[in-house]
Structure formats: structure tokens, C-alpha cells
Amino acid sequence: MPKTIMTVDDSASVRQMVAYTLKEAGYGVVEACDGVDALSKIDSESFSLIITDLNMPKMDGITLIKELRVKPKIKFTPILMLTTESQNEKKMEGKTAGATGWIVKPFKPEQLVAVVKKVIG
């Protein structure tokens, strides 16, 4: 069974790009358009990894990570955040909230796969 990854991003194109790349790499993908959507879908499946953007309407990425980390099911699931170079302090904030690592935007498909592989194999 392929590992399933949830990608959370308010930008449909980024989301689709992530989803497409990961599917090509052999992963299953579930998409969510913001933190609230992600939380509503999180119980539907068991995810090997969650990739979330940080700047999102309704619920931002940091809040989402904090919300996820209190769920026993997600407590030890890797969470990657999508950040930009200018957001170094965000990286630290995200790590404190419980993120496993980050992917710096912009990224190329092979870079995304490399980071995902690094985290969940």
C-alpha cells in the first residue's frame, strides 16, 4: 500500500503541483485547501506525512501544526512546512510548534521528492 500524504495549501496550483509530483513518485495524496479543511479530513485516513503551507486564510499553518500535534494519531507523524527564504523565524516557530522540517519555496519537483524521501522514505 502506498504511503499517503496530505498536502495543505490555499493555492490550488501549488497543491496540484505537489500532488502531481508526489503521485508520480508513488505516494497517495489527499489535498486540503486550508487548516480547517485539513483538520476535517485528517481522520479519514492515516497519513504518513503532512505538508502544509504557512500562510493560509482561515487557519494558518503554525496553528494547524499545533492542532495536529495534540491529536494522538498525528502526534508522531512528520509534518513539513512550506516556507520562503525570508521566513527564517517562521521555520523556528514551526519547529517549536512541532514541525519536522521545511521545504523552501520555490522548489522543483525533484527537490520536493528528495525532502519527502528524507522524511518518510
Next chain:
Amino acid sequence: MIDSLQQAFIEETRELLGELEITLLAVEDAPTDSELIAKLFRALHTIKGSSAMFGFDDIALFTHDIETAYDLIRNGKLGVTKQIIDLTLLARDEISNMLVKTGNHTQINEANTKKIIESFREIVSSFNKTEKKQLHAVVEPQSSSIDKSSDVFHHFHIRFIPGKDLFLTGTNPLMLIEELREMGSLVLSAHLDKTPDFTSLNPEECYCYWNAFLKTTKNLDDLQDVFIFVADNSELTFENISNEIPKDFEIDFAKLQNLVSQNDNDDFRAVLKQYFSVQKQEKQLEINTTQKQTQATNSHSESDSVSSIRVSSEKLDELVNLVGELVTIQATLSQVALSNNNNDMISISEEVERITWSLRDSALNIRMLPIGSTFSKFKRLVRDLSNELGKEVELSTDGAATELDKTVIEKLNDPLIHIIRNSIDHGVESPEERIKAGKPSIGKVHLSASQSGGNVLIKIIDDGAGLNKEAIREKAIKSGIIAENAELSDSELYTLIFAPGFSTAKKVTSVSGRGVGMDVVRRAIEGLRGSVQVSSELGKGTVITLKLPLTLAIIDGLLVKIGSDHYVLPLSSIEECIELTQDDVKKAHGRHVVNVRGGIIPYINLRERFRITENRPKIEQIVIASINNHHVGFVVDQVFGQHQTVLKSLGKYYEKVEGISGATILGDGTVALILDINKLTENEELEETKLASNSFK
């Protein structure tokens, strides 16, 4: 597919640009509305981020500076001005143009975009004039595909101690290790020694840490990249140790991994060093043996032929445990065979017994180690101590090949250190004193080990001043250990040096003299079911003899019965068994003493001690044991005789019960408790003193 994704991006960006325009106009009316500003930033951020991914690098480059300005606005560091809004609107139009034209590779109005970027940069730099760093495009395509590696091999020692909260960030450290493994040839050592015991273990925390040796063509940056997500809350060291590896050296990674796996201590570098030096030696040896091939068998090839394998001590414990179970079952089998009077079965059970005992002996033998390794450690100790104390001392040893149970050897280390320290500090005199006394100026400390029956004798012999009986006596009276009129034999006097709080040293040195050492020594040795003896001659030297059992797993015991329960007393300290009649008890007038061939021996009535009330026999038995050169009797109902048993611990909950050192299962399946007679005697003494002091009041 990529094309359709790109189309989706263009459509989405158009939407965003539309949104951006509306929001910009709204912000013009309400310049402090943080909600709107956040929305602006988000739109720009998304445009920048996704455009680079879909190949619109120019948009990303262009939007970067605008985003930087809006980041400042969002954080309240910069106010929204009409100029900014005008510029952003212009920029929005340019982005919209870029979306169309990039597809056709047509040049856009570069002058225009340049002007807009310059303006935004000015705004940003006017905010932070000290910012000398040029905020030019960061959005250069990342060059992960460029292979930075070269053909040169680097050798790294990597130490990775993850933060305890590692798992709580969803990190799997093994993935990181795997990533390292993919970079070259890896030798890994995982350390679990920081893992607390079960009661204080938090399964959500990471206690494991790693040492690794990596041969790779990658450089330090690549290694650090592996740990980038965990670098901030882990302890990480990377050390290029290429120059420590001998030139033209072929590393056998399987062999090195083996070596490393056997040493689970953190001193990874030492293991590496050892490997390299051993390899060098082996190479040398190889050369030597080829040279000597024409010669007849030599000692080298003999020692080579004794091959050995390393097994973890847990596995051995498990084996010994199982053999113990087998011994118990075998005893049951013999009993059943005998009681059924079935000759066939008896002969089988005898055969099983024979094999079981030899299996037991070999299993226990595996745990045996020569004591030599412990001895050699003391060479350094003696050297350091004699320097510190300004004495000249030479250490010699014999019987290094004497084998002892691994646990015994380990637990023997500290007591031996104490004794040697004492010998050098109190025993061996200063060179001047020695010359005055007509001795050679260099003092001698000799360690010897030998086997005697089921015991091992370890002697620590020094040729120092010897023990001063009078000084010991005075000191013991002073510290209230003995009464002023007490009559003690020499050996009893010497034994006093092991009493708690005893020290005759004139001054307290850092080495010894606080009177804690020797007390601890006796306890440790008794904990190993051993005993300590001292003999000394004033002016000539002191001999301290430690008598230790060969193994802790098996105990030679005397099986006795009190009431309906069985007990085992350790045979090594038992001297004889005599009867105790009601008459004897009456003659003693309520005191727990018995007359044995004219001598008075105190006894402990185990029946009373264990509060067993049922069926007290008319004639009881006293088992007389020698404890610290004193005779003490233990009153039991019945003595069955010698019984060799496999010692089982009582488990965590009962291990602290005083006076009981363990349990064993008898042939018929009943449990017999093994008595710790040293502890029983100690406790009895304590109670007696308490009683005595109470009666004085």
C-alpha cells in the same frame, strides 16, 4: 500534465492578481486594516512562491522585493503610503503581462519592471539604512542537481545526539541514518546507555544516540544538510578524520562494524583508533607469519587457532537462566523416577542428570573471564597514586589467568581499588622511612589470584609498615567500636579496619583516611558472597585476602527446614551442625547462647526470627557459621544436607528484603529461600544493642 498544471497556475495567478487589485484599492481607504494587509501579503507570497515552481522565474524575482516591503508593512514596521499602492498596482499590471508573455518568450518591458523594483528597494532600504546587504534576488534556481561531490574521499566521524523531544516533531532518526548510509560506506554505533530504567522511561522521548564513521565523496555541507531539520535541538559534531587514517589503507567496513558493535561505549574514536592500530599490527603479523612459514609451529599460530566469538552478556544470562530451569526440572525427573521405582526411567533420568550437570558447568564456564584485565588496569592506578603521595611503588601480579564470573569481576573493581589505595597510602612507607627501616626504597604491592575449590582467592600483599595493633585498638576504643576491656585475637583486631567509620591515618588525604573505604570494601565483598581476611606483621607488611565464589549463579548451600518451609544457607561459611535440646535452652537462662565444647556461641533462632509458630520439634538443630571470624549459630528444625542450587533473584519488589538473598526451586517444585547470614547477623546485633540500651533506661 505539466502544461495543464502551468495553465492552472496562470489561471490562479490571474485570480490572485484580480484580488490583489481590489484589496489594494480597499487598503487605500483603510491603510491600517491588518486583515487586508495580510491578504495582500498572502497574495504576493503565493504568486512569488508558485511562479518559480512553474518556471516563471522572472515573476518570482520581480515579486520578491515587493513581498519584502509588504512583510515590513504587515509587521507594522512600515506604513502604507499612496506611493506604495501606486507602485504595487503598477507591479500587478507587470506581473499580469509577464504571465502572458513568458509563454511566448517575448521580452517584457524591462525598464519598467526595473524601475518598480528599484523603487521598492528604496522603500525597504530607507526603512533599514544599516542594511548593507543587497536585497537582490534570492530566487535563483536552486542547484541541487549540480553534483558538488568530487572523487576525493573524506572520512568523517559523526556524533548525533538527538534532543529528547525528537519524536514529538515527527522525526524518524533512522531515516537520517539511512540518508547518511546512502552517501558512502558507513559504520554505525547506536548507544542506549542514556535510556533510564523502565519506571522512569518516557516512551515518547528519544534516549538513543549515535556515533558514525562515514567514508564519502561528499563534503561537510552535504552532511550537515542531512541533519538540517534536527540541527537546532540536537547535539551534532562532524569531524573530518581523514588524516588519522593510514595511507593506502583498505578499510574492512564489515570488520569495523563488528568491532564497533562490540563496544557500546561512547568512546567511538578510541574504537576507530584501536581498529586502525590492530589492523596495522595484523598486517605486520601477516608479514611475520609468512616469513616464519618455513619454521615449525610457533606460539603465534597457536594463539591464532583459538578462535572466539563475542556474545552479548544478556544472551549468556538467558542461557544460564534456562540451564537453571533445566536443572530444576531434571531434579524433579530424578525424584519421580526414583519414587516410581521404574528402572528404565531411573537410567534415563541418570543420563539426563549427567548431561544436565555438564551442560550447566559449560554454561557457567562461558561467563568466566580471566581476572588479568582488571589487574592490568591497576598498573596505572598504582603509578598515579605513588606519584601523588611521593612514594615509589612497584606493582606485580600473578595468576592473571584465574577465571571468575564476569559479574564478580566487574563488582570486584571498586573494592580492589580501595584496598590498593589503602595499601599504598597507609601500608607502604615513604622512601626515607623505608631506607631507615633497612628496606629497599621502592615499595612493593603484589596482586595474586588463585583458585581454591569453588572459590577464588585474591591476595593484595604489600611490604609496607604493617598494621599497628595498638593503634587499631586505641582507635577502636575511641570510636566506640569495642569496649575498653575487650579481648580480641589478632585477626579480630585486624578485621576492625573494616568497621564503619574506622581510620587510623594521622591525616586525611585525598587518597584515603576518611574511614569509608574499607567499610565499603567489606560490604561489597560480602555482597558477592565472599569474605575478607587480614594478616599483618608490623614492619614487614600486610596481606589482605579476598575469598570469592567462582560464580554468583550457583550456590553451594545447606538445605534446612523450619516449620513447613525450606531454606538454604550458603555452605561456604558453615562449619558444623549440632543439636539444640530443650535442656540446652533452659541452661542458658533465656539467653540465646549455647556451649560448644567449652566455648560459648551465640545463636539466632530463625523460627522466632521468621515468626513461625507451628510444630516446634523437641530437638532442634544449630547450624554454626563463621562470620567475620565470629561463630554464630542458626537454629532450624531439620538439616537435610548439602544442596547445590541455581540462585534466582526475588525480583524487583522483594530484592530489598533484608536477610534473604534469593530463592531457589527444589526438585519437587517447592521454593526455598536463600538466607543471607551476614545480614541476618547484622540485624540481630542491631536489635540486641537496642534492647540493651532500652534496659539501661
